[in-house]
Amino acid sequence: MASGTTRPKPRPGLWSGLLLAALLAAGCATPFDARKDAAYHEKAGSMDRPVVRPVRSISSFSDSLMCMDHMLRAAELPTTLIASKQFPDYSGKVPAATKEMVITALSQMSHLSNAFRYVDYEVDIARQDTVQNLTTILLNNNQMQLQRPALYVSGAVAFVDQNVISNNLNAGTSASRLDTGYSRSRNATIIGLEMHLGDFRTRTLIPGMDSANEVIIGSAGQGLDLAGRIGNYGVQFNVGRDYTLGTGGALRTLVDLAMIELVGKWARVPYWQCLMLDQTNPAFQRQMRDWYDASGFIGQIKLIQNSLEHQGYLPKGTGSLPVNNPMFRSALARFQADKGLVVTGVPDFQTYDRALRNFVALGEDGTLQRIGWANSGAAVATAADGTSKAAEWAAADPWAVNLQIENPQPANERPAFKQGEQVFLSATVSRSSYLYCYFVGSDGNAMRLTPNALNPNAQVSANQAVRLPDWMSPNPAFILDAGKPGTEGVTCAATRDDASPRLPAAMQVPALTLIQGVRGTEGLLQTFENALDKNDYVTQTIQWKVEPAAASNSARK
Template sequence: MEYTTPAAVAWGGDTPAHNSALRRVGHWLLVGTAVLASGCGQLDARRHISAHEPVTTMNRPVVRPVRSISSFSDSLSCMDHMLRAAELPTTLISSKQFPDFSGRVPVAVKDMVVTSLSQMSHLSNAFRYVDYEVDIARQDTVQNLTTILLNNNQMQLQRPALYVSGAIAFVDQNVASQRKTVGASSDRVDLGYSNSNSATVVALEVHLGDFRTRTIIPGLDSANEVVIGGAGEGLDLAGRIGNNYGVRFNVGRDYAMGTGGALRTLVDLAMIELVGKWARVPYWQCLMLDQTNPNFQRQMRDWFNESGTSGQLRLVRSSLISRGYLSSSQGDLGANHPEMRSALARFQADTGVVVTGVIDFPTYEAALRDFVALGPEGALTRIGWSNTGHLTTAAAEPIPAATVPWSIDLQIENPQPAGMRPAFSEGDQIFLSATVSRTSHLYCYYVDTAGAVTRLLPNALQLNTLVSANQAVRIPDWMSANPGFILDAGKPGTEGAICMATAEDAMPKLSAELQGPALTPVKDVQGIPGLQQRFQQALGADGYVAQIMRWSVVGRKAPADSNGAN
């Protein structure tokens, strides 16, 4: 049987052998088509199990997520401490959407603003963000429920005092662009090299406004620009073999800085400026940190690669010891030791690093940032990493320039005039907070005017005594729906509170009366001196640090009658 195919007609051979070959090709094409057609209805997905099985693994990232930070992340923490020292009352704040009329920076600037404000309020409680915005085009569950509850008078929306307004002012693309190309050619070889780079300017303008009057406050503004760039280089090589064959190679590498990271840097800088100007604190001190140097992380990355695995372990381990996450007796723990991984996890959680329990670059950078400073020539240098100030070997171990002092910062969080501690009226609620400079076990007690002692922390809802460094512990936790207890001012006189921090869990070493239930008077212990005496007997004079806070309580005035008499 002979077949005439379109290919045979199109190719039109004029010899019998050529036509015979074309007919054979056409024959097998028809046979293959028939086989595929007959098998379409019987294709079995089980034949592809081996190809499908690895898909759920292949679609996952191969690099761990890292915390989104900017050059001013440490500056935000600095501002948090500065606002706490200023003892500013908590302020309600909101913000508008930040439009981008260029359409070239698709980022959520408003959410970056919320994050910056939150990071400046961890210790100070300086700001609480009022999250309410009507967006008809993007209805969500929270917005719908809020609207229903407001309409039914079942929800009270607090009015913010301030709001943030701003926009991405402009994006000037490729303001500077350079290209270099060079090549050479011969009979057998062609060689070419190219190099290019470009720079784009992104600007952000932010203002602070008074919500009650919807007016922008003069002088409380920020206008900054950042340059993002990209570059690439490539090499072409071609060669010819004889007259009919050739080989060509092309290699290149490119990079492009992202607009998202650039905008986060601008937002953090703008919020530091606005908050600093509004609070009238020396915010520029937080902008002068060495970690704000744009080359900080790049230099740290170079040192990380130089250190090697053993060097990284020794460096980070020494930093954890200096901060209280490990004791000096744990200075030889391996990277996979359970206690080492637990200490790393707590440190990562406290410093905003994604918790992995292993030493990665973000952990390395967070642990050693206090041991880096600008040298006399303006370059980043390592401080205390070895006796000579240089990391000479992978086994070099950091010698902390100054071990973190061990102390407690006990504060009254009730709104009060700056520099003054008003007396509480009988029955007023009292709000305290305690912050330890090093990871410690924390025990807090209340002492009334008669000297009766009551343990506040730990209690039935806060059983864990271990608290992280530089993390404010609220007493009681007024941000929780169930704080566990309320601390009210008692009878007129002088009351107080005392918090003790220990390196290890002290409860098993304390006397029996101090191990009793929380929030009940402790028997046979009188006043703050008696409590300190019991801790000293159990732990020694150097086994704990303490901080005392006292305040006055006055009698509540009786309400005046209709004639104005009390």
């Protein structure tokens, strides 16, 4: 029998693979049916939402800005109109809205003091928006007038020096079955900002009104690589971690610092006192975060509730409340609104930080230390003289009304007003309240100034000046002129809740109408005392003298 070649037998696996490839190719050529993915697509609406609540943007000098606001109010400076130039960044490395940060800093220094009013007008056609275009049209048709600013801010991101110092480390090992690798890198970048204050009338920069500061930001990273082999198989993985300090937060810090320096020098107030606050420590926020994480949920709630109780947002002796308690959530929301936080009614880190930051001080060793509290809750330490340090902090910000005359006056003097001269005042409250202000003439007659027809809502936020009258409005609700010679005054009452339903009928008359049956400041105070509990309201009265108007020249003749 002759020998011959044996034909190979067909392999079933090969044909199966070819058949599977053909099916896949046919499937790829067929369009998808979008209806089959409807249930999957339906989740996109919720999955597109952020998973972290928005928070207020702050810097190390946010508390210093509030300090400056109080300082400017105490100095009784009149309102100053101010503008700003654009802040170019010639390096192109800091893509941030520096001009808007300047406006925010000026606004935060004017909540109480009304120190600055920003004139928003842009002459660059390329930068003008709808509002600016409408302004130009109205100005050209004499339907609008702009007030000339007294000051303007100028400046720029002066330089960005990248990777001033850097360090890199790479190491690895290799064996028959195991390979390892380690890498580490660090670098630092310097950002410089220069700002100046100028006189708008002459378009000259005021000598000495300058600020030139720089801040260091950096980034670092490290990674580990492992690879191994077992027989013919291999495995490889790597882990790493990195951080980068952003340019936006660094620039806001520089802007806030520069504006404090410029305004402090211009107003001639001791601004350095506001820069000495412990909250300006760069490690403050990180230390507060460490304490927050170490406290745990139960400790966080106890600390926040104790702070709210100390500051008067919760009644004394309230005790522990669950997170969903309506009274606790309402107090928390009022506190968040008063402190400029995003109001959520939820005890998050921002609320924890704001509630306890005044109970932290610099220790003898230069580190931040807690005063009167620990991770598990308030543990008030008693000093040698028997006083409580935490109680002293809590008593520093009582519920109060602050009335102030805003007319330009000599320092520490209050000269009499001439008959017919306009009087300007402002009122602020230290907590969210319902505010009622009354004018009492020299004849003892009283009338309500606010709330009124233009501003019917009596509720006001904390640390927001209420102007009486609103001299920045072209159509104020009223004009306050000095009346008959004698003593006039304004009394403001801040109440915890809406007091209108509890006041007598005589007090329910419309605003700017004489109140029958109530005589003088004493009568107003007695009415509130009879209608409200003493713990539900606070008052303040400010008075001034009125002299007869000087005789005119024609009258003398």
